[in-house]
Amino acid sequence: MKFFLVGASGQVGWQLRMCLARLGEVVAPSREAFDLMQPDPLANAIRAERPDWIINAAAYTGVDAAERNSDLAFALNAEAPRHLAVLASEIGALLVHFSTDYVFDGNNDSAYTESDPTGPLNVYGASKLEGERAIRAFCEHHLIFRTSWIYSRRRTNFLLTMERLLAAKKEVCVVCDQIGAPTSANDLAVATTGAIEHIVIQPKGSDLKGFWGTYNLTCSGETSWHGFAEAIRDRIGQTGLARVLAVSTREYNATARRPQNSRLSNEKFNRMFGFGMPDWQSALESFYQNGENVG
Ligand SMILES: NC(=O)C1=CN([C@@H]2O[C@H](COP(=O)(O)OP(=O)(O)OC[C@H]3O[C@@H](n4cnc5c(N)ncnc54)[C@H](OP(=O)(O)O)[C@@H]3O)[C@@H](O)[C@H]2O)C=CC1
Ligand SMILES: Cc1cn([C@H]2C[C@H](O)[C@@H](COP(=O)(O)OP(=O)(O)O[C@H]3O[C@@H](C)C(=O)[C@@H](O)[C@H]3O)O2)c(=O)[nH]c1=O
Numbered sequence: 191m192k193f194f195l196v197g198a199s200g201q202v203g204w205q206l207r208m209c210l211a212r213l214g215e216v217v218a219p220s221r222e223a224f225d226l227m228q229p230d231p232l233a234n235a236i237r238a239e240r241p242d243w244i245i246n247a248a249a250y251t252g253v254d255a256a257e258r259n260s261d262l263a264f265a266l267n268a269e270a271p272r273h274l275a276v277l278a279s280e281i282g283a284l285l286v287h288f289s290t291d292y293v294f295d296g297n298n299d300s301a302y303t304e305s306d307p308t309g310p311l312n313v314y315g316a317s318k319l320e321g322e323r324a325i326r327a328f329c330e331h332h333l334i335f336r337t338s339w340i341y342s343r344r345r346t347n348f349l350l351t352m353e354r355l356l357a358a359k360k361e362v363c364v365v366c367d368q369i370g371a372p373t374s375a376n377d378l379a380v381a382t383t384g385a386i387e388h389i390v391i392q393p394k395g396s397d398l399k400g401f402w403g404t405y406n407l408t409c410s411g412e413t414s415w416h417g418f419a420e421a422i423r424d425r426i427g428q429t430g431l432a433r434v435l436a437v438s439t440r441e442y443n444a445t446a447r448r449p450q451n452s453r454l455s456n457e458k459f460n461r462m463f464g465f466g467m468p469d470w471q472s473a474l475e476s477f478y479q480n481g482e483n484v485g
């Protein structure tokens with residue numbers, strides 16, 4: 191089995207490259223080999239490789255920056271997935287794509303299910319929603335995993351920002367009124383690989399139709415960004431770290447609006463694939479105890 195992985199240098203892509211190798215050959219060209227903004231070289235590379243699966247872990251993930259770089263966000267998060275979906279259909283490949291809690295407006299009282307109405311509050315969320323729609327429209331055999339609050343040792347993420355601020359400052363102000371589930375890139379890659387494996391091992395001739403579609407996929411449980419920051423501080427366990435002060439979304443006043451409720455129900459994924467993600471606290475514990483890429 192052959193996987194063509196786009197975005198292998200990102201948080202999720204990096205972990206996927208290692209996890210997917212368990213199931214088959216992973217072709218993961220570097221950014222130098224192609225740019226998602228130029229669809230032709232990428233299409234040629236994919237046609238030449240003829241992968242069984244195309245995995246898209248690339249995206250424009252700067253949430254605040256997207257507010258002023260809307261064209262770039264839509265090019266990478268909506269146009270590029272559309273090209274990949276058309277191509278996947280053309281060569282008969284199966285397509286895996288990732289989306290976000292930020293497709294929702296956050297006004298729900300309970301955890302979002304896959305069929306709840308969307309309503310992005312920011313450009314990043316709107317561009318990701320358009321990417322989802324393109325994939326559904328152009329490639330029937332797809333898996334879209336909506337995840338949230340990803341952290342890893344790579345690139346930029348809230349955990350790395352907190353580690354830096356906690357060591358450098360006396361006080362760090364963090365919003366306490368946005369609720370969601372921190373999710374380790376490693377756990378997400380393990381679960382994605384497990385889902386693919388579950389499909390691949392279905393008896394020959396099985397109808398796979400029921401598997402295709404959109405799934406929430408996050409660590410289980412919930413906290414606020416403030417709760418996450420406190421947990422990070424506790425896990426670091428050094429003395430002399432900054433205090434974590436709770437502030438409201440209004441007080442923090444970020445550039446982009448973000449949903450108050452980012453909770454995603456994982457019930458559909460757990461039911462369809464027969465396993466689930468760890469809770470966010472034990473995932474964070476394992477991240478600090480064991481590092482990434484174990485187990
Ligand atoms: N980060 C998060 O908290 C969350 C992320 N997601 C989604 O999960 C997926 C993975 O996110 P994450 O791992 O954090 O992303 P990262 O920002 O860590 O990585 C982005 C990847 O996209 C690649 N990329 C960006 N622009 C281009 C381009 N023009 N051509 C080719 N490749 C490009 C980057 O390559 P390069 O190294 O060359 O820049 C990198 O490999 C995305 O779909 C994201 O929307 C969903 C919810 C939460
Ligand atoms: C750095 C920082 C952020 N915050 C707030 C701002 C915001 O409401 C929240 C998170 O801020 P960040 O900018 O770190 O994270 P953000 O870029 O909003 O993270 C999002 O990224 C995209 C890609 C996703 O898909 C989402 O699931 C989510 O992970 O925490 C503080 O309150 N204090 C701080 O010191």
Ligand SMILES: [Mg+2]
Nearest residue numbers: 251252253254
């Ligand atoms: Mg950010």
